[in-house]
Amino acid sequence: MATAYDIAIKQEQSEKDGIAPVIAVENLRKTFGSHMVLNGISLSVNRGETLAVLGRSGTGKSVLLRIIIGLETPDSGSVCIHGQNIVGLAIDRMGEIRKKMGFLFQHAALYDSLTVAENVAFPLVHHRKEMSRSERGERVNQLLAEVGMKGDFGKMPSDISGGMQKRVGLARALALEPEILLLDEPTAGLDPISSGEIDDLILKLQRERKMASVVVTHDLHSAKTIANRLALLDQGNVVIEGTFEDLQQSNIGFVEDFLKLS
């Protein structure tokens, strides 16, 4: 008889072999009141792969990410993380899965009563209790350096710009060395240089740690750089999914318009 442990081991092996996806979203539907946002979305992301999610403002990209990390429950459909369906999971069980996930909110969502450094240290304080204070400080410095925010560790979130908040949010998302990274517009509001640095960081993490990432973005250039595959959402559906070249060769009107105008 196959125990849960056996199944987990098998899943892990298949993930390493690139057969089983790390994130598998199946037929997701979500409405708010009478407003249909997602109407049967299916997507999957493998280990070491980055999926870019594109789409017009208000199509439900953020809602999709929030469903994947369990902050929002879908009306129907399933979200499997490492083969386990997380829909309707109790909060502490979900917590075990979330420890492996890093999430960057669209508006950063930094804790406004904590400094920049304390924000980044927050997940470490709670989940790496064995770390000494100095080890933690070192790790925080290293994370802030990676996002180019080394000099600002003592500042309050209200005293830094939106783009800087975004980068601190990214550092916080990376604190626990997640296997899954969910980023909601990581380069929005950044200048081309900073945004190139963030792209490089995402690429580096993908290469070194074989993370599975979903990146919501409006920045086609950045999507082209970091993503293996792109998915274009419109009116609750995936209009097209594939490589950047697939999108370029598509003759669907919406896709052509989207690429032309971006």
Place this chain on the structure above:
Amino acid sequence: MSNSGSIAVPAINPPHSGRRTELLSTAANSAAGLVEGFFEWFGNLGIFFWQVLRAAVTPPYEWRELIRQLDEVGSKSFPVVVMAGSAIGVIISLEARYSLSRFGAKSMFPATLVYSVIQVMGPIITGLVVSGRVGAGIGAELASMKVTEQIDAIEASAINPYRLLAATRILACILMLPLLTLVSDACGLLMGWFAQTLVEPLSFHQFIQDGFKGATFNTFLPQTFKTAVYGLIIGLIASFQGMRTRGGAEGVGRAATNSVVLASLFVILADVVLVKFILVVFP
């Protein structure tokens, strides 16, 4: 809370009786909506309480946050409780002197003051003052964290916000309320005695001795410790209102106001029940 109190405007003036039934049905509808809203609110509060309880009794325990919240509740409320307690002491002292001397029972003054302050006014005044101070504080803090997605961020970091935010605040309120009540009682007695000595010198020692004559622990302890229930009510309602907030800055203001109004209301209602309960259990 849903509010289905829309008033239909008839096209032609209906006969008098028709308008009356329409008004009645509108009133009945909005009353039904109100009742439904209340039950929905109460049900959600129950679910919230259950979530918090389950989170609170399982590890990891958030000791650091609890200590921070104890300090927060205590230091925020202390000055207000001191002032309110003192004022109540003076008011009771003035009233008691006047009424007692009318009935020629001036010797009863110390006991009247002691009993009024410790059994009746101290607990309820502390409950209401803390509802205002701490209830609004918790409601607004959690609401602003909610609308800026900070609570979601805590959850996304694999931390249970019911455990980290709600349980610690509620427990801090439960633990601090009896202590704050003792502070309020002490200030009330001191200032009540002081107001009396200005008119009619009376040694504090004598006052305390007369006041507590024949009193047992049963007279005062249940009345002081029942305020732990007020603490539960204040912490629970404020956390609940804060964490369910929607809708930007306006929502934050609404959450703070609702926290105070509902917490005060339920503290008073709980007092009615608790007074009766204590009279039955500790005769």
